[in-house]
Amino acid sequence: MRQLPVIILLMRKKSSGYSIERLFESLAPFLSRRFEVRIVQVPCDSRGIWRRIRNLIFTARLRGDVIHVTGDIHYCTLAIRRRQCVLTVHDLCSLTRLKGVRKFVFSVLWFQSLSYGHRV
Numbered sequence: 001m002r003q004l005p006v007i008i009l010l011m012r013k014k015s016s017g018y019s020i021e022r023l024f025e026s027l028a029p030f031l032s033r034r035f036e037v038r039i040v041q042v043p044c045d046s047r048g049i050w051r052r053i054r055n056l057i058f059t060a061r062l063r064g065d066v067i068h069v070t071g072d073i074h075y076c077t078l079a080i081r082r083r084q085c086v087l088t089v090h091d092l093c094s095l096t097r098l099k100g101v102r103k104f105v106f107s108v109l110w111f112q113s114l115s116y117g118h119r120v
Contacts, residue, residue, distance in 0.1 A: 004036040006064040011041050012071040020090055024070045038064065042073055 009028065011021045028037045043058050044051035052075060059067070060079035068086040069076050077087050098106055 008064040008067045
């Protein structure tokens with residue numbers, strides 16, 4: 001029997017009722033027809049540098065053929081090999097409310113991380 005490719009749907013830690021995670025959870029049964037689907041949550045909320053670093057370490061240890069980053073944890077793509085990574089950006093509203101250095105850092109870590117050549 002041929003083993004199915006593994007798709008990991010990487011989601012932020014459940015702490016509130018975000019609909020985007022529910023959307024991807026509802027797609028899992030359809031994907032399961034052709035793939036082994038694993039829904040995985042990062043261990044920490046995205047508040048503070050240390051929690052985000054812990055999420056990056058957690059993400060770097062994941063093993064799958066494709067890791068699809070969903071929700072507001074775009075920085076986790078920094079810990080995934082480019083050829084294994086899919087990032088779905090759902091909105092850019094956060095960039096309109098930030099200014100200066102915070103806007104630059106947020107832009108790089110959340111929205112431009114896939115454009116860099118170095119991967120784990």
